[in-house]
Amino acid sequence: MRNRILKTALPLLLLVAGATCVLAEGSEADFKAAYAAAEAANKEAGSLRNQWTTTAATLATAKKSADAGEFDKATASAKEAEALAKASIFQATSEKERWKDMEIR
Amino acid sequence: MRLRSAIKLASTALTLAALTLTAQPAGAADTVDPVADAKAFKKFFTDKFPKVKLDDFVNGPYSMNEDMHRQWEEKEQFPPYEFSLEMGKEMFSKPFKNGKSYEDCFPNKGIGIRQNYPYFDEKEGKVITLELALNRCRETNGEPPFSYVRDEMAALTAYMAFTSRGKPFDIKIPNDPRALEAYQKGKEYFYTRRGQLNFSCATCHVQSPGERIRAEVLAPALGILNAMPIYRSEWSGMGTTSRRFTTCNSQIRGVPLTPQDDEYRNVEYYLSYVSNGLPISGPGARP
Numbered sequence: 001m002r003n004r005i006l007k008t009a010l011p012l013l014l015l016v017a018g019a020t021c022v023l024a025e026g027s028e029a030d031f032k033a034a035y036a037a038a039e040a041a042n043k044e045a046g047s048l049r050n051q052w053t054t055t056a057a058t059l060a061t062a063k064k065s066a067d068a069g070e071f072d073k074a075t076a077s078a079k080e081a082e083a084l085a086k087a088s089i090f091q092a093t094s095e096k097e098r099w100k101d102m103e104i105r
Numbered sequence: 106m107r108l109r110s111a112i113k114l115a116s117t118a119l120t121l122a123a124l125t126l127t128a129q130p131a132g133a134a135d136t137v138d139p140v141a142d143a144k145a146f147k148k149f150f151t152d153k154f155p156k157v158k159l160d161d162f163v164n165g166p167y168s169m170n171e172d173m174h175r176q177w178e179e180k181e182q183f184p185p186y187e188f189s190l191e192m193g194k195e196m197f198s199k200p201f202k203n204g205k206s207y208e209d210c211f212p213n214k215g216i217g218i219r220q221n222y223p224y225f226d227e228k229e230g231k232v233i234t235l236e237l238a239l240n241r242c243r244e245t246n247g248e249p250p251f252s253y254v255r256d257e258m259a260a261l262t263a264y265m266a267f268t269s270r271g272k273p274f275d276i277k278i279p280n281d282p283r284a285l286e287a288y289q290k291g292k293e294y295f296y297t298r299r300g301q302l303n304f305s306c307a308t309c310h311v312q313s314p315g316e317r318i319r320a321e322v323l324a325p326a327l328g329i330l331n332a333m334p335i336y337r338s339e340w341s342g343m344g345t346t347s348r349r350f351t352t353c354n355s356q357i358r359g360v361p362l363t364p365q366d367d368e369y370r371n372v373e374y375y376l377s378y379v380s381n382g383l384p385i386s387g388p389g390a391r392p
């Protein structure tokens with residue numbers, strides 16, 4: 001009887017463990033993709049000489065969460081960093097002409 | 106048929122004429138005219154603060170109201186920058202290891218020349234600030250450069266500014282398109298919004314001088330560099346122009362550039378030029 005329970009439970013346990021692993025791996029991959037996208041956007045902001053301190057801080061938060069194995073949190077932070085970097089790119093691009101609006105003439 | 110052709114020709118000519126007329130003002134607006142800029146800059150501030158004498162703008166927030174002015178007068182009895190001034194004087198006269206000194210690097214042995222910096226170096230094609238010239242002097246004489254944001258640089262520039270006190274800013278733009286470009290880029294930097302707070306230099310120092318930002322009273326942009334370097338109570342120490350620019354950037358959540366990068370040199374050139382004629386008052390003290 002005990003053997004039968006073990007025989008049934010073992011594959012189930014293995015299945016659950018496997019699924020958890022797949023989920024964790026997927027989450028880490030998501031983080032890596034989100035982080036790379038954020039870094040690329042921040043690099044572009046750097047080439048426009050307009051990086052924001054908050055982008056760097058949010059990237060650091062993402063990395064810290066990833067190091068602690070909290071990939072969902074890390075991915076969310078990386079996506080936030082990407083949004084910040086993209087906003088800084090938009091700012092630098094639109095200001096190429098808009099600065100003239102404020103000029104004393 | 107002839108009439109139709111004539112009408113077509115006339116309408117084409119009118120369209121072209123209209124296009125030319127509308128294109129001209131836009132082109133004129135983009136013309137770089139530092140003399141007109143400086144005139145408009147001074148007019149803007151003197152109109153905004155009719156009670157403040159032109160020369161008084163160099164006292165920054167202390168020029169903005171009578172109470173602040175009294176505070177400044179009291180501060181000047183025992184100026185907090187005095188220790189830095191003494192340190193700068195001693196450093197300036199001390200020879201380098203090779204026997205030469207700062208005197209050998211500057212016109213008039215470095216005395217009473219602050220009002221001519223920054224200048225445009227036509228050989229290099231770039232703006233040379235006083236801080237940059239001091240570090241180049243050190244390196245030429247085999248000494249390591251100082252940090253642009255720390256006490257040693259502040260002390261040296263404090264002493265040099267002190268020897269120029271009262272002399273009007275006299276920044277020249279030579280007849281060189283690169284000089285005009287550097288000036289224009291400096292102007293662009295001054296008015297460009299940056300950082301997550303979306304502020305430009307002008308947001309605080311053109312739109313809001315005399316207003317408070319938290320506990321601070323914002324200084325007008327006119328004459329803002331005449332008082333550099335400054336002792337700031339907020340910093341509990343001296344600050345160079347480089348320190349001022351980099352901290353302004355980080356306060357608006359922008360990553361500062363490296364001190365003496367082209368952008369900072371150009372904005373110093375622009376801001377100094379539009380304050381031509383106002384006296385050097387450095388070293389200064391600020392809240």
